[in-house]
Every structure is written in structure tokens, then in C-alpha cells.
Amino acid sequence: MSALWTVKVLGLAAVALPLWVELLGRFLRRLRPAGALNEVLFFPSQVACVEHIFSSLSPGSCLCPLPHGVETSLSRLLRRILSATSSLDLCVFAFSNVNLSRAVLALHDRGVAVRVLTDRDYVAVTGSQIGVLRKAGICVRCDACSVHMHHKFALVDGRLLITGSLNWTLTAVQSNIENVVVTEEPDLVRPFAEEFHRLWERNDPARCLRPKRPKLRSGSISYD
Amino acid sequence: MSALWTVKVLGLAAVALPLWVELLGRFLRRLRPAGALNEVLFFPSQVACVEHIFSSLSPGSCLCPLPHGVETSLSRLLRRILSATSSLDLCVFAFSNVNLSRAVLALHDRGVAVRVLTDRDYVAVTGSQIGVLRKAGICVRCDACSVHMHHKFALVDGRLLITGSLNWTLTAVQSNIENVVVTEEPDLVRPFAEEFHRLWERNDPARCLRPKRPKLRSGSISYD
Numbered sequence: 276m277s278a279l280w281t282v283k284v285l286g287l288a289a290v291a292l293p294l295w296v297e298l299l300g301r302f303l304r305r306l307r308p309a310g311a312l313n314e315v316l317f318f319p320s321q322v323a324c325v326e327h328i329f330s331s332l333s334p335g336s337c338l339c340p341l342p343h344g345v346e347t348s349l350s351r352l353l354r355r356i357l358s359a360t361s362s363l364d365l366c367v368f369a370f371s372n373v374n375l376s377r378a379v380l381a382l383h384d385r386g387v388a389v390r391v392l393t394d395r396d397y398v399a400v401t402g403s404q405i406g407v408l409r410k411a412g413i414c415v416r417c418d419a420c421s422v423h424m425h426h427k428f429a430l431v432d433g434r435l436l437i438t439g440s441l442n443w444t445l446t447a448v449q450s451n452i453e454n455v456v457v458t459e460e461p462d463l464v465r466p467f468a469e470e471f472h473r474l475w476e477r478n479d480p481a482r483c484l485r486p487k488r489p490k491l492r493s494g495s496i497s498y499d
Numbered sequence: 500m501s502a503l504w505t506v507k508v509l510g511l512a513a514v515a516l517p518l519w520v521e522l523l524g525r526f527l528r529r530l531r532p533a534g535a536l537n538e539v540l541f542f543p544s545q546v547a548c549v550e551h552i553f554s555s556l557s558p559g560s561c562l563c564p565l566p567h568g569v570e571t572s573l574s575r576l577l578r579r580i581l582s583a584t585s586s587l588d589l590c591v592f593a594f595s596n597v598n599l600s601r602a603v604l605a606l607h608d609r610g611v612a613v614r615v616l617t618d619r620d621y622v623a624v625t626g627s628q629i630g631v632l633r634k635a636g637i638c639v640r641c642d643a644c645s646v647h648m649h650h651k652f653a654l655v656d657g658r659l660l661i662t663g664s665l666n667w668t669l670t671a672v673q674s675n676i677e678n679v680v681v682t683e684e685p686d687l688v689r690p691f692a693e694e695f696h697r698l699w700e701r702n703d704p705a706r707c708l709r710p711k712r713p714k715l716r717s718g719s720i721s722y723d
Contacts, residue, residue: 279501286508289515293522313686314527317694319645368664421543422674425664440649440664446657450646452698454662456680456687461538463680470541474676 311459318453320349369442376404533685542677544573600628618648
């Protein structure tokens with residue numbers, strides 16, 4: 276009888292254990308980023324219509340001559356940006372891409388708190404979208420403390436990091452070989468959030484004693 | 500009765516055991532990336548002596564006027580690169596930093612398989628290290644198929660990804676605000692390894708029918 280009960284208990288344990296392991300796994304997934312999003316987008320992106328991303332129209336209802344209903348690196352990037360519900364912190368060297376600007380403006384219109392930090396030298400370049408964002412009421416600060424503020428990252432709701440080689444320009448999106456990493460890994464997101472906070476505070480216009488932008492040393496390479 | 504129960508329990512265990520093994524496997528797979536390296540380096544890097552990274556000398560034994568024994572973003576980056584034991588695949592837009600070049604040459608001297616892919620337009624720029632690498636016998640290929648091959652990533656032993664906004668130049672390391680992500684996340688490493696393979700094959704000099712580099716559209720922004 277005792278042996279029989281031992282066997283019964285062992286059988287029950289064999290059934291219960293997988294369930295226990297699964298539940299423990301789910302619990303730990305909540306604690307740590309095992310299910311964290313990790314995605315890489317490569318560019319140049321195929322040229323395709325992105326109108327349906329901004330409106331409730333179906334891809335087929337747009338009459339523009341571009342291909343429709345095509346999932347591209349740009350459309351995936353736009354969707355990631357537009358997934359923001361509370362905040363978008365953007366830190367980008369060059370910003371002239373109209374579709375990316377449209378996404379930032381759409382978030383601002385929705386009431387998402389948008390902050391943009393950019394390089395001072397590229398604000399007034401022809402095609403720059405920084406003036407458009409400012410006119411719409413978006414808070415923009417320009418870095419003037421380094422030779423180039425060369426970051427190209429965004430933080431969506433403080434939890435999703437978008438970073439890589441891609442400047443937010445038409446050439447970068449359509450013509451260059453580029454990469455964008457999209458990740459929720461806290462060990463990657465946290466340092467970028469701290470970096471944004473540091474740069475944002477450092478370039479507060481209310482600060483009077485801002486250090487002057489250093490000049491490039493003569494003889495140094497001028498490309499970034 | 501006893502024999503019947505034993506058979507029942509054994510049957511149940513036979514069903515439960517594979518399930519248990521499978522779930523345990525999944526659980527362990529989920530746990531594995533938790534220990535994966537994720538690090539962010541920010542630049543500009545403090546200027547300090549890096550001689551001890553390349554030699555067995557202690558930091559104090561170098562007589563140069565730079566600060567010694569200081570851990571900087573550059574020294575951490577150099578250590579990550581020098582951790583390669585079998586291969587280094589480097590895909591970088593601009594490469595003029597002498598210390599980073601020295602690290603790549605050191606790996607080549609050690610017998611590490613080094614492949615370098617770069618942008619054609621920047622190979623011959625003053626200060627470029629590409630000629631130095633080629634002279635040392637390192638295999639270099641130049642991309643000529645896009646407006647800019649704007650990646651700045653490296654794969655160490657096919658398992659560690661180093662990527663970000665940082666071109667491998669002196670200005671980028673010492674003067675710009677830049678970032679470098681260092682990660683072992685398989686979901687991030689794998690796409691970059693595939694991208695390197697794709698670009699490496701596409702720019703094989705043995706291929707005769709290579710597409711010509713497209714020209715920039717007139718009116719487009721010229722900065723990356």
C-alpha cells in the first residue's frame with residue numbers, strides 16, 4: 276500500500292511539475308525581458324505608399340502611383356514610432372524625412388508628449404523638418420556643446436528604443452545601406468533614457484553659461 | 500489492483516515526461532539570453548592612454564603625457580574588439596581611427612580571420628586606415644552599389660555585435676556625441692550576420708556585372 280501511494284504521488288508530481296515549470300516561466304518572464312522585443316530593420320527601404328499608416332483608409336483606396344499594401348522597413352519604423360501612447364523622446368542628428376516628421380506630428384496631435392533634441396548646425400539646412408515641428412508647438416532643443424550631436428535614437432513611451440545608423444533623411448531611408456535596432460531590452464533602453472535626460476538638461480535654453488561648441492581640430496577628418 | 504495502478508501511473512508518467520522535458524527545455528532557452536551581454540558606450544570618449552590594452556605593460560609603465568589607468572568608452576570598445584578569437588567581420592562607413600585600426604591589425608597578426616567591408620567613396624580619403632589594413636594582408640571589399648554604405652557595425656566571433664552611430668574616426672571618438680551598442684542578443688546578432696554575408700557576397704570583386712552606384716537625386720539632402 277505504501278509503495279502504491281509512493282508511485283501515485285510520483286505520477287502526480289510528473290504531471291504537476293510541467294505545469295509548475297510553465298507557471299514559473301510565465302512569472303519570470305514578467306520579471307525579466309525574455310519576451311522583450313528585438314528587431315532589426317535594414318535600409319534602403321523599398322519605395323511604397325505609407326498613406327494607410329496615417330489614416331484609417333485601406334491600402335487599396337489610395338490613388339497615388341506608388342505600390343500599395345507593401346510592408347517595408349520604413350512602414351515598420353513608422354508603426355513603431357506611432358505605437359507611442361504617452362511619450363516620444365527623439366535625439367537625431369539630421370531630420371528631413373517628411374514621412375517621419377508626419378509621424379512625430381501625428382503623435383503630438385494625439386497628445387503624446389514629444390521632445391526633440393537635434394544638432395544645432397543642421398536645424399536650418401534646406402529640407403530640415405525641425406522648423407515644422409517647432410511651428411506645431413513641439414518642444415525642440417539644439418545641442419551646441421559638441422562637434423556633432425550624432426545620435427539617431429528615439430525612445431517610445433520610455434520602454435522601446437529605436438537606434439542605429441539611420442539619420443531621419445530621405446537619402447538615408449531610400450538610398451543608403453543603413454540599420455535600425457528596435458529593442459525593449461531594459462539594459463539597452465535605460466542608458467539611452469539617461470543619455471537623453473542628460474543632453475536635454477544640458478541644452479536647456481534657460482541655462483546661461485552653456486559651453487561654446489568646440490571647433491574641429493585642423494587636419495582632422497571632417498566626416499562625422 | 501496494485502499492478503493495475505502501477506501500470507496506470509507508469510502510463511501517465513510516460514505521457515507527462517516528454518511534456519516535462521519539452522517545457523524544461525523551453526524554460527532553459529528563455530533563461531539563457533537573460534545572461535546575454537548588453538552594454539551601451541557613449542562618446543566622446545575621455546582622452547587617455549590605451550597602450551596597456553595592446554601590450555602586456557602595466558598602465559603606469561607608459562611614459563606618454565596622457566592620463567593612465569583610466570577606463571574610457573574607447574578602451575572598453577577596444578577590449579570588446581580584441582576579445583575576438585576566431586573572426587572579426589567589420590562593416591564601417593568611415594575608418595580613420597588609428598587605435599581602432601591597431602586593434603584590427605593586432606587581431607589579424609594573431610591569426611583571427613578579419614574581413615572589412617567599407618564605403619568606396621571613403622577608402623581614399625586622407626587618414627583612411629583601409630590602405631593600411633590592405634597592406635597588412637587583410638581582406639577588404641568596398642561597397643559601390645548604394646549612395647552610402649552607412650553601417651558602422653562589427654561582429655566578434657559571430658556572437659557579439661558592436662553597432663551604433665559611431666564611425667571609426669578620430670572626430671567621432673573624441674569630439675562627437677555618439678553611441679555604441681554591444682550585445683550578444685541572438686535576435687539582434689543574427690540579422691547583422693546575414694546582412695554582412697549579403698553585402699560581402701554582393702561586393703565580391705570576382706563578380707563582373709556589379710550594378711553601378713546610383714547618383715544622388717538633385718535636391719536631396721547630401722548629409723547621409
